[in-house]
Amino acid sequence: MRLLVIEDNHSLVANLFDYFEARGHTLDAAPDGVTGLHLARNEAYDAIVLDWMLPRMDGPEVLRRLREEHDSSVPVIMLTARDDLPDKIAGFRAGADDYLTKPFALPELEVRLEALMARAHGRQRRRVLEVHDLRFDLSTLDVTRSGQPLHLYPACRKLLEALMQASPAAVTRQQLEYALWGEDPPDGDMLRSHIYELRRSVDGPFAVKLIQTLPRVGYRLAIAQDEVNR
Structure with missing residues (x-):
């Protein structure tokens, strides 16, 4: 799985790299929304982990442009400390496929990404x-x-x-x-x-x-x- 992490918290990014690379995944990182949008529209990723609060362009705006201007359907899970219902609704309306509030457990993020990948590839759960x-x-x-x-x-x-x-x-x-x-x-x-x-x-x-x-x-x-x- 090739992941793009758009996140300005360097410690969190380092933890994500350590965890997912140890499991055989490939990651790229962007420290701000503008860089993240550039990578997302010019490179091929299996999924994107996107922070809400970002320098230069916030997460919902990155997601809106990615969906509306570049017609991208790549699965996106949004990370944020905002856990109020209106914020969650705003994230989904911007085009997020899933929403995970900070702090979170890395295995949960992994499981959620796997579920997004399965849905994106149209795989039906075998009975x-x-x-x-x-x-x-x-x-x-x-x-x-x-x-x-x-x-x-x-x-x-x-x-x-x-x-x-x-x-x-x-x-x-x-x-x-x-x-x-x-x-x-x-x-x-x-x-x-x-x-x-x-x-x-x-x-x-x-x-x-x-x-x-x-x-x-x-x-x-x-x-x-x-x-x-x-």
Whole structure:
């Protein structure tokens, strides 16, 4: 994902770069609205993170010009300390696709950007997920492997859905924690306990293991390469 960050808070920009570049994304930054608008209309970005209060041209004006004068449909999430309803309405009317108030958690911004990207590409949420011989019907919540029913706790079903939706891509620990607990994860490593329970149900009775641990990153649900080559 290639992102443009239009933000004059240098510390926040540095945090965004550290977080998203560590996850393989590419970022450009603009410290004011005029520079941001120039980059947005001359470069190709998957999404834009846009601050409201900016030097030289504020965020809503950047967005208005981008939408009306340059006919851009790039997804834009607006960042602001303004949390009153009239301000939110003004942001959406200017053309924002989403609105996030400061301070915010970086994993939440990541999840919101992923959702914007999915909508922009017209992807419909799959109702039946299948990876190898594992099948998860999201309508009925039935999970089977090789036709055998698996009985999962609600937390394990949430984790499995996140892993299967992303498969074969990795899902970070932060993304999985957000899927389970939103912005208020519990103390301690509860995620590890839930992953253990999920593994015991999904992989325990079967020869081919699907849930992979990626050190310092997160987890992935896919057939390991050595299994493919057998």
